[in-house]
Amino acid sequence: MDFPEGKRYNSFAGYYRQKFGERLQKLVVDAGFTCPNRDGTLGRGGCTYCDNAAFHPGYSTPSMPIRQQLQEGITFHKVRYRNAGHYLAYFQSFSNTYAPVEVLRERYLQALEHPDVVGLVIGTRPDCIDKEKLDFLASLSRGEVLPGWRRTLGGKDLFGPIVTVEYGIESCYDTTLEQINRGHDFACAARAVQMTADAGLDVGAHFILGLPGESRRMLLEQCSVINGLPLTSVKFHQLQYVKGTAMEVRHEKNPEEFLDLDLPDYLDLAIDILERLRPTLYIERIAGEVPPRFVKTARWGLVRNFQILHMLDQRLAQRDTFQGRLFGI
Numbered sequence: 001m002d003f004p005e006g007k008r009y010n011s012f013a014g015y016y017r018q019k020f021g022e023r024l025q026k027l028v029v030d031a032g033f034t035c036p037n038r039d040g041t042l043g044r045g046g047c048t049y050c051d052n053a054a055f056h057p058g059y060s061t062p063s064m065p066i067r068q069q070l071q072e073g074i075t076f077h078k079v080r081y082r083n084a085g086h087y088l089a090y091f092q093s094f095s096n097t098y099a100p101v102e103v104l105r106e107r108y109l110q111a112l113e114h115p116d117v118v119g120l121v122i123g124t125r126p127d128c129i130d131k132e133k134l135d136f137l138a139s140l141s142r143g144e145v146l147p148g149w150r151r152t153l154g155g156k157d158l159f160g161p162i163v164t165v166e167y168g169i170e171s172c173y174d175t176t177l178e179q180i181n182r183g184h185d186f187a188c189a190a191r192a193v194q195m196t197a198d199a200g201l202d203v204g205a206h207f208i209l210g211l212p213g214e215s216r217r218m219l220l221e222q223c224s225v226i227n228g229l230p231l232t233s234v235k236f237h238q239l240q241y242v243k244g245t246a247m248e249v250r251h252e253k254n255p256e257e258f259l260d261l262d263l264p265d266y267l268d269l270a271i272d273i274l275e276r277l278r279p280t281l282y283i284e285r286i287a288g289e290v291p292p293r294f295v296k297t298a299r300w301g302l303v304r305n306f307q308i309l310h311m312l313d314q315r316l317a318q319r320d321t322f323q324g325r326l327f328g329i
């Protein structure tokens, strides 16, 4: 099986390079949205693991105009990744489709004004989407909302922004979703993914590995459910016990409910999952980083995401395996 960039899996960096001829860097934007699981519509406590502050960088704060957040993000990333010339505005914090279309339009268009921004990645909950919003996003991506908008990417003209919708699905098991207080079930997530793909948009999904009550076997079995969704990409994060969350308390009281894998075991689990995923799915992440001040103990030490990816490559080679090896078997 041939994957881009000499990898043993379909990397998302490779996806952009293959499709648009360039590496693209995501810049986190906090556009000031909230979430129905926090503002009282569904609940006030939120998902039991959630502290949004732990998951977004210092340059993105809602008090700063979106354009300024993007500019500061570009300056920050230029030091780390000199080769990124174009960017995707990543609406990550809270639920970024949780507002009327006119509000969404105003916030997204602010990001697309920046000359180096070529598209949007919109993170949201599956119960915060509907046909009207998807129709708007689809016409935005076809260049109908901003007729004069142009960018040149990989030597080719782009007439409408790249638009990806990324859903927090977290688990395919309703019992888990209930226990972590998500406020929606898996059928809701499956519907949102299908509607988004039907609208002609790229769809990503986020899953958490190690949620309470989920065994290794359950995580491997849910791969066939993931394969059945019309997704473009997937993202996995290990469960983190962020300070002050209900999940931290539960973990302290009932550690036996959690997988609590060390890094080598986690990498093997991630590879077991990769082997079962369809080879056409792009893998955006297999693990996440939370700044050490947000957790009591950094279980894996101060390891960075790029180091984990390097270890993943090494382990895949050691096991002489690849994404999709067990797909359909």
Ligand code: SF4
Pocket: 035, 036, 037, 038, 045, 046, 047, 050, 051, 052, 093, 094, 095, 125, 168
């Ligand atoms: S949906 Fe997202 S922002 Fe809302 S409570 Fe859950 S994790 Fe937090």
